[in-house]
Amino acid sequence: MNKKSDIDTYPINEEIRAKTVRLVGENIENPGIYPISQARQMAEEMELDLVMISDKADPPVCKILDYQKFLYQLKKKQKEIKANAQKIVVKEIRFGPNTDDHDYNFKLKHAINFLQEGAKVKAYVFFKGRSILFKEQGEILLLRFAQDLEEYGKVEQLPQLEGKRMIMIVSPKSTKKK
Numbered sequence: 001m002n003k004k005s006d007i008d009t010y011p012i013n014e015e016i017r018a019k020t021v022r023l024v025g026e027n028i029e030n031p032g033i034y035p036i037s038q039a040r041q042m043a044e045e046m047e048l049d050l051v052m053i054s055d056k057a058d059p060p061v062c063k064i065l066d067y068q069k070f071l072y073q074l075k076k077k078q079k080e081i082k083a084n085a086q087k088i089v090v091k092e093i094r095f096g097p098n099t100d101d102h103d104y105n106f107k108l109k110h111a112i113n114f115l116q117e118g119a120k121v122k123a124y125v126f127f128k129g130r131s132i133l134f135k136e137q138g139e140i141l142l143l144r145f146a147q148d149l150e151e152y153g154k155v156e157q158l159p160q161l162e163g164k165r166m167i168m169i170v171s172p173k174s175t176k177k178k
């Protein structure tokens with residue numbers, strides 16, 4: 001319902017209350033300021049609508065165009081903008097404070113794949129019970145992980161202890177080299 005109100009906020013024809021308007025557009029021979037009655041008459045003669053584009057200006061700016069086509073193009077532009085917006089994906093990789101080399105290398109390969117796909121990687125070391133005593137080991141592990149991922153991504157957040165987790169975030173290096 002909100003989307004409709006965003007688009008349908010342009011007053012047209014009789015809804016325009018201003019006494020004079022500034023006419024612009026490609027189908028107007030003499031752009032300039034006209035009384036509202038003359039502007040409506042010009043739109044009627046062209047069998048198009050008088051649409052107020054900007055009510056902030058003094059006098060308000062209007063265009064003579066096909067309103068339905070105008071709305072369609074607006075919706076199309078908004079859809080295009082939405083489609084081009086990047087969606088950020090965050091993949092998590094969990095380590096223990098005493099993760100051995102085989103597991104580390106396996107998780108490293110996954111992290112490289114995630115970064116190459118354009119996803120962020122949230123790597124964390126989870127400390128169970130008394131293993132919190134090994135928080136230095138966890139930090140060393142995450143820093144080594146960041147160093148091994150250096151050519152694929154950059155560290156966005158250095159290792160930080162949050163409760164029983166030590167978290168580090170790595171974002172991909174820009175992949176727009178095409």
